[in-house]
Amino acid sequence: MTITQPDLSVFETLESEVRSYCRGWPTVFDRAQGSRMYDEDGHEYLDFFAGAGSLNYGHNNPVLKRALIDYIERDGVTHGLDMSTTAKRAFLETFQNVILRPRDLPYKVMFPGPTGTNAVESALKLARKVKGRESIVSFTNAFHGMSLGSLAVTGNAFKRAGAGIPLVHGTPMPFDNYLDGQTPDFIWFERLLEDQGSGLNQPAAVIVETVQGEGGINVARAEWLRKLADVCERWDMLLIVDDIQMGCGRTGAFFSFEEAGITPDIVTVSKSISGYGLPMSLCMFKPELDVWEPGEHNGTFRGNNPAFVTAAAALETYWTDGPAMEKQTRARGEQVEQALASIADENRADIKEFRGRGLVWGMEFLDKDRASAVAKRAFELGLLIETSGPEGEVVKLLPALTITPDELDEGLRTLARAVRETA
Structure with a gap:
């Protein structure tokens, strides 16, 4: 692909140095549809990034777009704080009927704010409030967000350093296979819990990703997750599953923990819950944990009504027949x-x-x-992929769930070529 030098001057002179994705993809994108993005010069890119997992149903999904346009054209409420609206009611009813009831999940739903880290912060705050304890256990190579509470349970040293202050009240434990199978699961964790001289404060909760996305696509075994749930129950700790990137069907089932047969106490969801890339997040928890006082946790943009509209449309379109969607993703x-x-x-x-x-x-x-070199060459060949892992050593593939087999094959062939040409 021949790419003319784009005009990036306004971004380079006015926008903060903190920008990142645009450095790996030095072009100016103009439009997108399905699994394709196009820059302002008309160059086409196959998207294996999907908005970092926020676009599970592709760019500008026509069904979701139609629902959103209809809602806007009839002057539906855009900003609603936590007021009751028809859009919120439609989402909650659809979520209950399509997702929660068929899975026998009793969760209450909280709208904590528009992003994933808002959901994590509310989950940590709630766990501490319920248990009356401060300590939270997380895992090596975890990523839970960029605000201070979320960073305290995140493993990446570079991201943690950005806080500029000590990150406290979090204790890391080894993720599944972190020690290459050399020790039994949770032997260190349980030894610390039972030893009055270990220095570990009794935790309020444990927070975990079933698949660590930013950490390098580290996949927890179902058996490991079941053992973790058992440890939490025996030691009176709440289990929080961060399903922000791996939920909404990314691993097959709607929730990534379903395969393990566990029911977490608290679940955080964001990214693709709106279906359209609109900001939206949920913190869900068992009813007995709903000890909030009115207004004790709030936020100006926690009621994103356009996101409620597209979220309900996504659930109705893709999850009314959940097994079919799951089967397609697994294939x-x-x-x-x-x-x-x-x-x-x-x-x-x-x-x-x-x-x-x-x-x-x-x-x-x-x-x-090498992973960065492969990602760079893939971009030159018209494929968008990112890297992950503590040192960026992993090429990460995150295509839309709606990608066609032919598009998937095209991208994988491009990836193979990028690997060969960077050898």
């Missing part, structure tokens, strides 16, 4: 797995391993700089 995932196995086989000296579930996959390189 696409098998397609990715086969392609990555072939790439790894051709590059045995360079690739450490590949791993994933559903439609989230990662390919880890032995040379930690």
